[in-house]
Amino acid sequence: MRIRSSKYVAVPLLALALFAAGCGGGDEAAPEGARAEIGSTNDINPHDVGDLRDGGNLRLAISAYPANWNALSNDGNDFEIAGVLRPMMPRAFKTDAAADLTINTDYFTDIKLTSTEPQQVTYTINPKAVWSDGTPITWEDIQSQANALSGVDKTFLIALNNGFDRVEKVERGVDDKQAVITFKKHYADWRGQFAGNSFLFPKSVTSTPEAFNKSLVDAVGPTAGPFIVQSTDRGQGRIVLGHNPNWWGAKPKLDTITYSVLDSSALIPALTNNEIDAVGIGTRDELKTAKSTNGVAIRRAPGNGWSHLTFNGAPGSILADPKLRVAISKAIDRQGIVTAIQNGLVEDPKPLNNHVYLQGQKGYKDNSLGFDPAAAAKELDELGWKLNGDVREKDGKKLEIRDVMYQDDTWIQMAQIMQQNLAAVGVKLNIDTKPGKGFFTEVIQPGDFDAGQWSWIGDPFPLGSLFQIYGYNPNDLQGNYGRIGSPELNDLIEQAVSELDPEKAIELANQIDRKVFEEGFSLPLMQSAGNVAVRANLANYGAAGLASLDYTKIGFLK
DSSP states (O other), X not given: OOEEESSEESOXXXXXXXXXXXXXXXXXXXXXXXXXXXXXXXXXXXXXXXXXXXXXXXXXXXXXXXXXXXTTBTTTOBHHHHHHHTTTSXXXXXXXXXXXXXXXXXXXXXXXXXXXXXXXEEEEEOTTOBXXXXXXXXXXXXXXXXXXXXXXXXXXOBSOOTTGGGXXXXXXXXXXXXXXXXXXXXXXXXXXXXXXXXXXXXXXXXXXXXXXXXXXXSSOOOOOSSXXXXXXXXXXXXXXXXXXXXXXSOOOSOSEEEEEEOOGGGHHHHXXXXXXXXXXXXXXXXXHHHHTSTTEEEXXXXXSEEEEEEEXXXXXXXXXXXXXXXXXXXXXXXXXXXXXXXXXXXXXXXXXXXXXXXXXXXXXXXXXXXXXXXXHHHHHHHTTOEEETTEEEETTEEOEEEEEEESOHHHHHHHHHHHHHHHTTTOEEEXXXXXXXXXXXIIITTTOXXXXXXXXXXXXXXXXXXXXXXXXXXXXXXXXXXXXXXXXXXXXXXXXXXXXXXXXXXXXXXXXXXXXHHTTOEEEEEEOXXXXXXXXXXXXXXXXXXXXXXXXXXXXXX
């Protein structure tokens, strides 16, 4: 599953901070070990819990108060909301830095693929597992969520199906603590249905469209983790998590986790003033300041967020022609963009050249069309877009496109480089910045852009988001905000998502990626650098990469 962010994220898995202002100086060396690959390492200052003192408050920052605590909903499909929920919500698997999976035994004692014809998965729930209101977690919670995300009832405003559109039924197993999921069509990423960026919610949230869409708008409902919401203050922009009295697992070392709403420009000052304990580093100037702050360590593991430029190809839009989108894509110097933004933050910065896999993930390969402004100009000529002064025209209409993004210096810097690239081939790019509030619901989802910049946040289950983003169904938008697609691409996605052989699925996924480039769907720009400034005495927390965190083991050294 992929979740979105209007901001340029530095460390999305931790919900710490945003990628903030511009380029900075050019002579700062990248942190030792800074690589543009994921899956090889994480950097969390690992310690045995015996080394940690009891108590303490972990202070983190978010950019806005949650619009909807239901992360399965279109309004709640946000990386920061997911970050706040992680200490509180069930997930089926834990992951390490290489994205290898182990069952999360706090919630499930066993998870098995028990049949392939038909595909059948059996979840055995930990008998001790209960929601924070004391209600047992049962097979009915799984059944209710499967029904809500199936897409059958369009009044559930879901962020994605996550494979539940392929589920035939969910049945009670040997008792209420066992669920048997039977698929009507194979689903390759079945392990990610309640893992990665996907949580299990109680049936009280997923049982009806009204509850799903609205019951968590003002406050979180029942949760089931080591932490629980202790207090919230929307006006002050503060959320405090404390111990869950009904938690059955290991007792957390921390007393509380506090999330404060801060503007991106306030993050580094808050760190240096000892007001927060961790912040993502997005610029060389931020890195220099953090490194010079007493008691702060820089931790580094490549991030799983990535920025992109997505085109609007809806019928009637100026970029409705895929050949035009491809020509424009070839005129954008993505290496120049990543060099400007990440030089000094990672060693040998490289653009991301795949829509499905991150650099370092198994399956990653370069399927891009390349930077070729001469070819771009030739193709624009052939499409009838002829230069008239500085800007091309066709049938009396100028080739002028509006690039929409969150008001952030780094997004603007990337857009300015693209603006210069496109001007060189006679395409005018206008930069149109928007506030964070309503960015998706009022601008991107309705398609009020010619091109748009935001971030996708990946997890170890990339196939689960193929239909979400790249599949096209005019009656089921999900994450395809550019309204671009084809029957051929849909067919390829269907094949990949149905393939239970991992090697064959990877091969199909790369065919999909190449087709996405050839459709002129979007241009991946760069992967987040993953530098994190953290209190030096904070253990088992920092730059996680693809690994999941154990919130019972996070704490401060004695």
